[in-house]
Amino acid sequence: MAHLAPTPVFVGLRAGLHVLVVGLTAFVGARALLSGSYDTVAVLVCAAVFLATYVAGGLVVGGAPLSGRFGGLVWLAAVTLEWVVLVWLIPDAAYLAFPLFFLDLHLLGGRTGIAAVAATAVVSVIALGLHGGWTVGGVVGPLIGAAVAVMIGLGYQALAREAAERERLLAELAAARGRLAATEREAGILAERARLAREIHDTVAQGLSSIQLLLHAAERADPDGPGVEHVRLARETAAAGLADTRRFIRELTPPNLDDDGLGGALRRLAATHWAPQGLAVHVRVSDAVPLPMHLQAALLRIAQGAIANVVQHAEATNAEIVLTVEGDRVRFVVADDGRGFETGAAADASSAGRTDSFGLQAARERIEQLGGTLQVDSAPGRGTTVAVELALDPVGPAAGDGPDAPVGTDGSGARA
Numbered sequence: 001m002a003h004l005a006p007t008p009v010f011v012g013l014r015a016g017l018h019v020l021v022v023g024l025t026a027f028v029g030a031r032a033l034l035s036g037s038y039d040t041v042a043v044l045v046c047a048a049v050f051l052a053t054y055v056a057g058g059l060v061v062g063g064a065p066l067s068g069r070f071g072g073l074v075w076l077a078a079v080t081l082e083w084v085v086l087v088w089l090i091p092d093a094a095y096l097a098f099p100l101f102f103l104d105l106h107l108l109g110g111r112t113g114i115a116a117v118a119a120t121a122v123v124s125v126i127a128l129g130l131h132g133g134w135t136v137g138g139v140v141g142p143l144i145g146a147a148v149a150v151m152i153g154l155g156y157q158a159l160a161r162e163a164a165e166r167e168r169l170l171a172e173l174a175a176a177r178g179r180l181a182a183t184e185r186e187a188g189i190l191a192e193r194a195r196l197a198r199e200i201h202d203t204v205a206q207g208l209s210s211i212q213l214l215l216h217a218a219e220r221a222d223p224d225g226p227g228v229e230h231v232r233l234a235r236e237t238a239a240a241g242l243a244d245t246r247r248f249i250r251e252l253t254p255p256n257l258d259d260d261g262l263g264g265a266l267r268r269l270a271a272t273h274w275a276p277q278g279l280a281v282h283v284r285v286s287d288a289v290p291l292p293m294h295l296q297a298a299l300l301r302i303a304q305g306a307i308a309n310v311v312q313h314a315e316a317t318n319a320e321i322v323l324t325v326e327g328d329r330v331r332f333v334v335a336d337d338g339r340g341f342e343t344g345a346a347a348d349a350s351s352a353g354r355t356d357s358f359g360l361q362a363a364r365e366r367i368e369q370l371g372g373t374l375q376v377d378s379a380p381g382r383g384t385t386v387a388v389e390l391a392l393d394p395v396g397p398a399a400g401d402g403p404d405a406p407v408g409t410d411g412s413g414a415r416a
Contacts, residue, residue: 013156017099017102020098020099021051021054021096021099022051024095024096024098024099025047025050025051025054025096027092027095028043028047028086028090028092028093028095028096029043029044029047029048031090031092032044032047032090038089038090039089042089043086043089043090046082046085046086046089047086047093049082050079050082050083050086050096053075053078053079053082054079057075057078057079072107073107073108076103076104076107076108079100079103080100080120083096083097083100084123087123087124087127088127090131091127091128091131093127094124094127094128094142097120097121097123097124097142097145097146098145098149100120101117101120101121101145101146101149101150101153102149102152102153104116104117104120105117105149105150105153105154105156105157106153109157113153114150117146117149117150118146120146121142121143121145121146122142124142125139125142125143128141128142179292182292182293182294183293186293186294186297190297193252194252196252197248197249197252200245200248200249200252201249204245205242205245205246205249208238208241208242208245209242211234211238212235212238212239212242215231215232215234215235215238216235218231219231219232219235247308250273251301251304251305251308261291261296262285262291262296262299262300262323263283263285263286263323265296265300266281266283266285266300266303266321267283269281269303269304269307270282270283274307274311274319277311278311278317279307279310279311279316279317279318279319280317280318280319281307281318281319281320281321282318282319282320282321283320283321284320284321284322284323285321285322285323286323291325291330291392292392294370295330295370295390295392298366298367298370298390299323299332299388301363301366302332302334302363302367302374302386302388303321303332303334305363306334306386307319307321307334310336310338310384313338314336314338314339314340314383314384315338315339316336316337316338316339316383317337318336318337319334319335319336319337320333320334320335320336321333321334322335325392327392328391328392329389329390329391329392330372330388330389330390330391330392331387331388331389332387332388332389332390333385333386333387333388334385334386335383335384335385335386336383336384337383338383338384339380339381339383340378340379340380340381340382340383340384341378341379341380341384342378342379342380343376343377343378343379360374360376367388367390370390370391371390371391372388372389372390372391373388373389374386374387374388375387
């Protein structure tokens with residue numbers, strides 16, 4: 001996240017410090033040239049070395065300390081030593097102690113930084129006393145400068161802490177807003193799914209049921225008629241269409257995840273829906289694992305689609321659903337003991353358009369949108385395993401955002 005409002009203040013303070021160092025160093029050099037009382041060449045050379053060291057190290061330490069904290073301390077020690085030599089040559093270099101105070105506080109911090117400021121002030125007092133005699137101004141001046149620098153430095157650190165805290169709070173607010181938006185989007189999707197389920201139930205399902213009843217009546221009215229076989233075929237087709245429609249309705253209205261979570265929803269499906277169809281589904285999903293709702297909805301959809309295909313095509317008697325969480329990764333596996341299929345042949349058929357379903361591709365696209373992967377492992381005679389891996393991210397898109405909810409593969413290679 002980008003730094004916020006206080007950043008210009010910090011940038012301005014650092015830029016002012018750099019300008020102060022350059023200006024005072026130039027002042028020291030000018031004094032050496034104009035006064036003629038000092039070793040001008042030695043002062044100019046030492047001032048140039050001091051300024052070059054400061055600029056070279058400041059460019060790196062300003063962003064990241066040289067080789068970490070140790071490198072920054074080495075740079076500070078070098079600058080301080082060069083300043084001591086310079087202040088020994090010319091007393092006007094004592095003015096450079098003021099920006100050095102801030103460097104001590106910034107790089108050392110706490111009591112160590114304050115102690116370094118005090119030591120730098122003492123060196124300035126001694127240098128001024130040795131060069132020009134001991135005066136009140138020569139003693140009090142550096143000490144007052146050190147006290148002011150300490151107060152400014154502590155205020156700067158407090159401002160930096162407040163800025164960091166503000167940035168953290170705003171980041172949390174942005175994350176909470178993202179979760180709220182995802183929750184609202186998911187609620188809207190679930191409401192739309194429920195509406196579609198009601199519409200399909202009240203229109204298509206009712207129409208197919210009526211057609212089935214009428215055809216059954218026609219079949220009973222003339223059981224030996226010339227077209228009775230066509231009537232019977234039409235009635236069976238209507239019954240199959242009605243069964244598919246009811247399955248669509250069930251998939252559009254998933255069990256309530258809020259009550260018992262993903263594990264409870266899968267166990268209810270295993271007991272009330274899949275067991276009566278002759279498939280024993282063993283659910284190993286801990287409800288204690290705190291998964292975001294959009295991940296629960298996505299995994300529930302994949303389990304529904306995969307088990308539906310197992311029931312219809314795999315000729316399996318047992319299936320297993322396992323959820324494991326390791327760190328920030330989620331692994332969700334649906335496996336069956338059915339007849340299996342050739343995954344390569346199924347993929348070729350799907351890419352060539354020789355199948356009219358797209359469940360596996362839709363499931364893979366949905367999982368990729370959530371930042372995860374979906375893999376299918378199967379072979380004739382050894383069942384099928386659908387494995388999903390996702391990042392445990394609290395913020396993400398709502399799963400199943402359309403009527404073509406993700407489904408898995410079946411035991412025969414068909415896509416539901």
